[in-house]
Amino acid sequence: MKNCLNDAIHRFELRSLTLILLRTEHASVQSEISKLRRAPAEHIYVKSKSECLPGTRDKIQKSLLEHLKEAKDRFVWLRGSPGMGKTAISMSVASTLMEKGLLAASFFWDKNQAGTGLDSIELFPSTLAC
Incomplete structure (x- = not known):
């Protein structure tokens, strides 16, 4: 039971970190795109x-x-x-x-x-x- 709970917590942390990284990357790309002449x-x-x-x-x-x-x-x-x-x-x-x-x-x-x-x-x- 303890292993299952630890695995679930680890997966949640990994997914949370991935989401944070994706949002950061998206913001960075949007910032660069906003500098382009249009x-x-x-x-x-x-x-x-x-x-x-x-x-x-x-x-x-x-x-x-x-x-x-x-x-x-x-x-x-x-x-x-x-x-x-x-x-x-x-x-x-x-x-x-x-x-x-x-x-x-x-x-x-x-x-x-x-x-x-x-x-x-x-x-x-x-x-x-x-």
Whole structure:
């Protein structure tokens, strides 16, 4: 009985110490991340583009929203010629996900906002980390 109690106490102490170490490490990482330069890259900061007009591109938006419901499908890459509506579709999908409380993050480049970090890939890694 005494051995069982001692083992339980030892496991509790070990787990408590591990939890303290994890919290300390987490705080350290958060502190370092907070020092990184970050671009205001969420879809709400894009000034030069807008969402899709009501009733337009509904099929692709629905398809993307269905795709993103799956935990394994966390990213979407839209490609196409300029002016095809990639940004509008992305902004519409991001807005829909935000309204539903499902948007984890969004990152939009905006070449029309020079000097903000949105016009180049320079701040992408640090913004993503934040």
